[in-house]
Amino acid sequence: MKTIGFLGFGEASYNIAGGLREEGFEAIHAYDAAWETPPAAAMIAERAAETAVTLHPSAEALVAAVDIVICSISANAAVPVARQVAPFLRHGQLYVDLNSAGPDTKVQVEKLMPEGVIFVDVAVMGTVPGNRHKVPMLASGPGAAAFAELGNSLGMKITALDGPTGKASASKMFRSIFMKGYVMLLLEAVIAGRSFGIEEDVLSSIGQSLKTDDFRRTASDLMCRAIIHAERREHEMDEVVATLRSLGLDATMSIAGKEKLAWCSAQGLRDYFGGKPPADFQQIFAALR
Known part of the structure; x- marks a missing residue:
């Protein structure tokens, strides 16, 4: 049985871990840099206890304990954290970058991987809370097929794309052009509508046009x-x-x-x-x- 370790145990990792536990998968580990820093420490400990996830005191300890490292942190920390943990990675491990970063960042992370470590660029294509481990994901890069095979056997919804690292994250970035812009367009429209007391009419009209x-x-x-x-x-x-x-x-x-x-x-x-x-x-x- 493969073991999975979350590098960062925020909302996404916690929800995915919880979903995997419900599927009966037990070999889940995690490390979060804030594990000793209040008030985050209490929440991390509570989440780990709820999902029966084994917490580790360092990134090095986490990496040593698992077969698959899933990095889920802030996008701006993806490269520094990969550089930090690279010396601890070993031949045959999968390093899965789940961060909401662009394709260039994912390529930078891949270049930091030691020889024999298999990189996977993953883009989360939906909201994790609610969907949990079943949130749709795209995977690209050398380890995409292997990660999809394992994840899908555990109830995940991972689509492996043919092509290099960056293809999955590019899809997410370009989707965000619409999804983020769409919400802000709605906000601008209803705020304007409010000035005449017609915000509900504006929203209804948009809904009819897009049905x-x-x-x-x-x-x-x-x-x-x-x-x-x-x-x-x-x-x-x-x-x-x-x-x-x-x-x-x-x-x-x-x-x-x-x-x-x-x-x-x-x-x-x-x-x-x-x-x-x-x-x-x-x-x-x-x-x-």
């Missing part, structure tokens, strides 16, 4: 129409920005939308497609080349 049984088709249609009508929509966004400013409201997302529409117009996409929306968004790539 679909085929998201890909809807997304493709939206993008294909947008590139054709970009110039007209840019002028409409001028009015949106002016309205927000007249109300003394922040217009960050609206200004960004206007600028992206201006970018579309500058690419000459309307002329390229003869004023008619392409049949599928994949055709846009050829036009941009």
Whole structure:
């Protein structure tokens, strides 16, 4: 039976560990740098006791005790922590970087791995609390297939991608362009709506416009129409920005939308497609080349 060690025992590690325990997997270890620092120490100890996870007093002790090291910390610490633990890693171990970092960071971490240590770039593609160990994950890099095989045998939902380190994390980063931007767009829209007491109406209208049984088709249609009508929509966004400013409201997302529409117009996409929306968004790539 393989042993798993979490390097960092925050919310993600705690939830994944708890889910694995429910599947009957018991060989779970953890180390967290704050294990002796109040008030985090009490929470770490409580979480470890609840999930029956064996806590270790150092990163070196954790690495020595497990076959698979799963690093789940802040993205800005991914490289320094990998550099710290690299001397303790041994031939045949899997080093799984679960951090929400970009592909360049994951490549930097991989380069720090000693010879014989197998690196896995993992991107968590959903919310861990609630989903726990079953949160969808993408894996790439040399150890992707091995990690997916083990994890999926324990009830996890890991998709191994063909390709080098960075492919999984790139997918997450590019997804975040939409997911993070989408939420901020909603916030900007409802705050503006509140000024006229129509925030619920605005939200309802958006919901009706985005209701679909085929998201890909809807997304493709939206993008294909947008590139054709970009110039007209840019002028409409001028009015949106002016309205927000007249109300003394922040217009960050609206200004960004206007600028992206201006970018579309500058690419000459309307002329390229003869004023008619392409049949599928994949055709846009050829036009941009």
